[in-house]
Amino acid sequence: MKKNIAVIEGDGIGPEVTRQSVRVLNAIADAYGHEFDYTYCLMGADAIDRTGNPLPDETIAICLNSDGILFGAIGDPKYDNDPAAKVRPEQGLLKLRKSLQLYANIRPVNAYPSLQHLSPLKAKNIEGVDFVIFRELTGGIYFGEKNLSEDGNHASDNCVYSREEIERIAHLAFQYAQTRKKKLTLVDKANVLETSRLWRKVVQGLSTQYNEVKVEYMFVDNAAMQIIINPKQFDVILTENMFGDIISDEASVISGSIGLLPSASIGVGSALFEPIHGSYPQAAGKDIANPLGSILSSAMLLEHFNMKEEAGLIREAVNWTLQNGFVTKDIDPVNFYFTSTIGELITDYVSGKIPGSVKMENIELRKSTII
Ligand code: IPM
Numbered sequence: 001m002k003k004n005i006a007v008i009e010g011d012g013i014g015p016e017v018t019r020q021s022v023r024v025l026n027a028i029a030d031a032y033g034h035e036f037d038y039t040y041c042l043m044g045a046d047a048i049d050r051t052g053n054p055l056p057d058e059t060i061a062i063c064l065n066s067d068g069i070l071f072g073a074i075g076d077p078k079y080d081n082d083p084a085a086k087v088r089p090e091q092g093l094l095k096l097r098k099s100l101q102l103y104a105n106i107r108p109v110n111a112y113p114s115l116q117h118l119s120p121l122k123a124k125n126i127e128g129v130d131f132v133i134f135r136e137l138t139g140g141i142y143f144g145e146k147n148l149s150e151d152g153n154h155a156s157d158n159c160v161y162s163r164e165e166i167e168r169i170a171h172l173a174f175q176y177a178q179t180r181k182k183k184l185t186l187v188d189k190a191n192v193l194e195t196s197r198l199w200r201k202v203v204q205g206l207s208t209q210y211n212e213v214k215v216e217y218m219f220v221d222n223a224a225m226q227i228i229i230n231p232k233q234f235d236v237i238l239t240e241n242m243f244g245d246i247i248s249d250e251a252s253v254i255s256g257s258i259g260l261l262p263s264a265s266i267g268v269g270s271a272l273f274e275p276i277h278g279s280y281p282q283a284a285g286k287d288i289a290n291p292l293g294s295i296l297s298s299a300m301l302l303e304h305f306n307m308k309e310e311a312g313l314i315r316e317a318v319n320w321t322l323q324n325g326f327v328t329k330d331i332d333p334v335n336f337y338f339t340s341t342i343g344e345l346i347t348d349y350v351s352g353k354i355p356g357s358v359k360m361e362n363i364e365l366r367k368s369t370i371i
Pocket residue numbers: 074075090093245276
């Protein structure tokens with residue numbers, strides 16, 4: 001199969017993790033006789049530096065013409081620390097999500113048996129955790145009207161949702177729950193927010209069309225606690241934009257590192273695949289970032305192409321590296337491997353060179369200087 005993939009490496013560690021994904025995708029193409037053509041485009045701080053615009057029109061055009069988009073990360077501390085900055089890297093990503101109508105952000109959360117001891121959570125609580133967050137991505141407080149008064153002392157962000165915006169993602173979440181453990185939890189703040197009450201009403205209405213799915217409603221503050229104390233209760237979590245942003249970072253502690261979590265953003269036309277982590281500028285260029293969030297996002301991209309076996313092979317390779325202790329510094333700060341080494345191991349696995357002919361003792365281990 002021939003596919004055009006738009007690649008946005010972005011900022012910070014974005015380029016180095018995305019490069020590992022492209023390597024793995026190339027190995028998949030070779031192994032299965034596919035042809036992947038990549039078109040690189042700019043977004044974020046990198047795009048501002050080169051063009052003055054966090055999302056050049058050319059990037060939107062390339063993405064619209066692609067079969068799928070692979071994205072790295074966005075953000076730069078020089079903007080984070082300047083609240084007065086008129087142009088911000090994140091505006092690029094938000095505009096891209098809106099322009100492509102990527103309204104559903106799907107974030108799977110799993111516990112990896114070989115990493116359970118690294119999670120700050122108790123192993124017995126996280127064993128077998130497997131849930132998926134459906135985060136609404138193009139509405140809510142992120143996109144409502146924003147104001148700063150002239151004297152600079154008052155600011156507001158408006159949170160707006162329409163029935164239609166809620167319905168389209170709720171249908172996806174219900175349909176997904178039907179293929180899984182058939183449970184959907186709507187996370188909201190319906191005891192306080194009008195928008196949340198609309199979410200509840202719409203989801204209650206739709207639930208009659210999905211009789212076999214058990215629906216639960218949970219306030220976001222309680223959900224934040226339940227994700228830590230009893231994450232096994234969840235199957236599909238449906239929530240609005242901002243709550244989804246927050247609880248998905250929180251949920252990543254179940255896996256052991258935020259660097260492991262992939263995501264897919266599905267829309268009206270194109271779809272975009274990105275790790276949920278940020279640009280982690282402190283690690284940029286050091287070859288220490290975890291490439292698995294990006295590589296697992298590539299697996300979701302392949303699933304989007306209906307290449308299920310190929311996606312499964314990538315997941316198998318990722319599990320193999322984790323089970324054999326090939327992990328980056330975020331997971332093991334003492335005995336860790338480079339970003340590029342992990343990418344190479346997964347590429348080799350996908351190409352069928354592992355475990356057979358690889359000399360494990362030749363794989364370079366970076367020992368910390370503290371021991
Ligand atoms: C995410 C990120 C983005 C968001 C930022 C970079 C704008 O945190 O994808 O979770 O808040 O959506």
